[in-house]
Amino acid sequence: MDTSILKLINDALVQAKNEKYVLNDGNIEKSHYQPEPIIKKASELAMPAPKRYKEMLKIEPNNNTFSWQSDYINARFYLQAKFMESFEDDYAYYGEILRYLPQYTDMTFPELRGYFTWRTKVRKGIIEETNISFVFVYIYELINGIGADSPKDGFQKLLYIWNVYTKFNNKIDRYLKDWLKDYVIYYEMDPSRIKDIPIKRNHYLFVLSDIQNAVKKNDFSEFLKLINGFSNYKIHKSKFLKEFQNDYIDALAVVYTDLEKFYNNSRKTTLFEKMFGKESREAWVPFRSGIFYGDTQKNPRKCIVNDFERYECTNGEWLKYSYSEYNVDKRFIGEVLRTTEFFLREIYDYSYKITFKSTSKLLTNLIEKSIISFCEENNKKDLCPRMKENQRVKKKKKKEMAPIIKIEPVRIEIDPSKFDEIRKTAQDIQRKLIVESVMEKEKEILVEKTKVVNNEKEQGMEVFSKSLTIDEKEIIREILNNQSEKIDEIAKEKNKMVTVLLEAINEKALTFIEDNIIETNDEKPWIYDEYREELLEVL
Known part of the structure; x- marks a missing residue:
């Protein structure tokens, strides 16, 4: 059926479902309820399913040698996925599905058709937002080697779906960052490919x-x-x-x-x-917390990531050798x-x-x-003393070797013929000054002095000490005296964390002396030694 027709049917049914009563002659008080059929979405209407879905759901593992139920489920998923590896569908599905560890046997026929239609588009390079369960089923197929021509091809497809679909939903991040690394190790790829993973573990x-x-x-x-x-x-x-x-x-x-x-x-x-610390050994399970059938490759193999991480497999059992950050x-x-x-x-x-x-x-x-x-x-x-002495000697030599600049006397020649003109100009200026002075007194004009603003930022240990509060000064004194217990009391009184108080002091120090003065990363805070003497002087 055409996609647009199914969407119209779905919208019409939703609208009908929202109408709760039928009006009688336009009078809401006289309205009465009447029996109605159960409304179903278009995606829930009975639709003929391709025969291949029924055949796929009948596939079960041939033997009963599985020790754990999860091993049986993983094997069943792998066999069914292999059966549907090249299958394509074209079906309009608008329903929602949310499953933990989703697989084919958990889905209805419309849901199965919706998934394989979405997968068909993905394989053609069209990735649309859909149910997150569909995305996980697709990822499970790839980690099992389904839909990939080679391990390299599978790795690239996993990276592609992660990079594109994480824009719609980032729930796959926490799993793919581990599974991509597992993929490199399990399928014996070049370990350097691990560095291609956007979020690397270990x-x-x-x-x-x-x-x-x-x-x-x-x-x-x-x-x-x-x-x-x-x-x-x-x-x-x-x-x-x-x-x-x-x-x-x-x-x-x-x-x-x-x-x-x-x-x-x-x-x-x-x-x-x-x-x-030393190298440790532990059992390792590839693609943990996913659906993965690990019995497809029994041959012994190993993967050496670097000198501090390696993996070995014998009879299908994996061991991991690595160093722990906790050591x-x-x-x-x-x-x-x-x-x-x-x-x-x-x-x-x-x-x-x-x-x-x-x-x-x-x-x-x-x-x-x-x-x-x-x-x-x-x-x-x-x-250090030798360096200071060398600097002093260099300055002295530089001063001694500085060239003496001889200043030539300036000759001033006076033209007596200009005296009368100068005298006349001076008298005119004197007359104007006297008149302007008298006018200013009569009008009583008040002249304010221009304020001089000092824009130069004050810095230094003394200015820093003046910026400190009483409690901050007390904290510094207690640190200098190795009395960290009293700092806890001050923090308790102020209802603040000790680290918050210490960082506030360091922020002021950065402002006025352009450096931190307190080391806060140790168990007990301490003052950097180059500032101890100056602090003792100003506090």
């Missing part, structure tokens, strides 16, 4: 690979950038790092190399394992970064020191030895 494992490659290439600039995200000490906020970034990176390379040798020779774990030792990584900076500041005789946080004696000694070796080899001892 991004952490890719970062680990990047960190390892940075160490192999001796690129500790990239290493520091990547490792900072796993540290409880945020080195990128350090004032010392901003001034001596290259020195710090070179010193960190020496520290890492020495620590790596120590762990390889004296510990059962490597330095990398100390920071990020990262953020405290240890932070200790390495902070202790390295501490000894560099000490040996450089940097103006601002940082508080030494207790680390294991062994780790402290190893890092100190590495830093001393680095500084001696590169002549870094007392570097």
